[in-house]
Amino acid sequence: MKFCPECGTKAEGMKFCPECGYKLGEVAAAATVPVETVQPTQNEEQTIAEYQTYMFGMENKKSSIGKFELSVPQFKYILTSQRLLIEKVGVMSKKRDEIELYKVNDIVVSQGLKDKIAGVGDIEVLSSDSSLPTLTLKRIKNPYDVKEAIRKAVMSRKDSMNISYRQEI
Structure with a gap:
């Protein structure tokens, strides 16, 4: 079975492709498998949103002690089309956890009175992953909006x- 190298249409015994008109010849004789066109798939990971909480609540402040800047993000949360990433950033260390979105079972928002006044809350993401059954996003602004975005x-x-x-039931 021979196929057009341009569009992949069946071209057995033809000099020109019946679909695109490409001149077939010796090249078409060598092409025995249809050429697959690379199309952007929905499997490509795209960043949907990013959230951050800061050490000591010092967002956008340039306070520092010696060489250490205190406005370094304490937690960075990245929501992509495939997973939820949590980076814990310290002055000397960095830790990264992630959860695949298809493993998420439930999302719960916790907000105390002080948190409601400040407009922040914690979001617990419960998963079916045995290595990381719960992921907590701490002190997130507008937690119900973030929960809805994750959902x-x-x-x-x-x-x-x-x-x-x-x-x-």
Whole structure:
């Protein structure tokens, strides 16, 4: 079976491609497998949102002790189309945890009275991953909006992977 090297159309015994008109010849005789065109897929990871909390609540302040700047983000949260990343940044260290969005089971917002007044809250992301069953996003501004953004990303990822679940009531 021979195929057009330009568009991949079946071109057995022809001099020109019936679809695109490409002149077939010796090149077409060598092409026995259709050429797959590379198209952007929905599997490419894209950043949806980023959130940060700062040490000592010193967002956008340039306070420092010696050579150490205190406005370094303490936690950086990155929501992508495939996963939720948490980077804990210290003065001397950095730790990174992540959870795949298709493994997210539930999202819970915790907000005390002081947190409501400040407009912040903690978001717990519960997953089916045994190595990291719970991920907590701490002191997030507008936590219910962030929760909704995470929920939409989770639903979109599960839909793209054709994952559904059935719950017994």
